[in-house]
Amino acid sequence: xxxxxxxxxxxxxxxxxxxxxxxxxxxxxxxxxxxxxxxxxxxxxxxxxxxxxxxxxxxxxxxxxxxxxxxxxxxxxxxxxxxxxxxxxxxxxxxxxxxxxxxxxxxxxxxxxxxxxxxxxxxxxxxxxxxxxxxxxxxxxxxxxxxxxxxxxxxxxx
Numbered sequence: 001x002x003x004x005x006x007x008x009x010x011x012x013x014x015x016x017x018x019x020x021x022x023x024x025x026x027x028x029x030x031x032x033x034x035x036x037x038x039x040x041x042x043x044x045x046x047x048x049x050x051x052x053x054x055x056x057x058x059x060x061x062x063x064x065x066x067x068x069x070x071x072x073x074x075x076x077x078x079x080x081x082x083x084x085x086x087x088x089x090x091x092x093x094x095x096x097x098x099x100x101x102x103x104x105x106x107x108x109x110x111x112x113x114x115x116x117x118x119x120x121x122x123x124x125x126x127x128x129x130x131x132x133x134x135x136x137x138x139x140x141x142x143x144x145x146x147x148x149x150x151x152x153x154x155x156x157x158x
Contacts, residue, residue: 035060042081050083 013020032039038060046055063077072094085091092098106116144150 031064032058032061035064045081047081047083050081054080 009020010017035058039058042059043051043055057080059077059080062080065071066074066076075091075093141150142153145152
């Protein structure tokens with residue numbers, strides 16, 4: 001669908017494609033201007049962490065674009081206000097197929113903290129090769145710990 005639309009958009013207007021593109025941009029700018037009150041309200045609702053990284057984004061315009069383009073992830077604009085979950089259950093976006101979980105596989109604390117974790121930790125050092133940035137990364141990490149941005153360095157026993 002997208003490819004055939006792109007071909008038609010180039011072939012039909014031909015040499016007038018640039019003028020057509022300018023008209024499209026003007027139309028989008030008009031819509032964006034009309035959405036400004038909602039944008040201001042939505043930005044005011046942003047959590048502090050979202051505001052730091054996405055304070056200049058336009059969730060109302062994103063919502064309109066997602067609807068017009070029939071984008072499967074309708075929660076995307078809301079994530080730019082409420083934040084993206086990074087841990088635990090994350091809602092299905094609809095962009096990729098859902099994974100089928102094997103309920104017979106071990107999971108939970110036993111895998112994360114039990115013998116498999118201990119075995120993995122032992123293998124970890126053999127899988128990681130020294131790199132040229134190791135000293136810089138260690139220095140930066142220790143500085144972040146010192147400044148209180150990260151928890152202290154842990155040894156293997158911890």
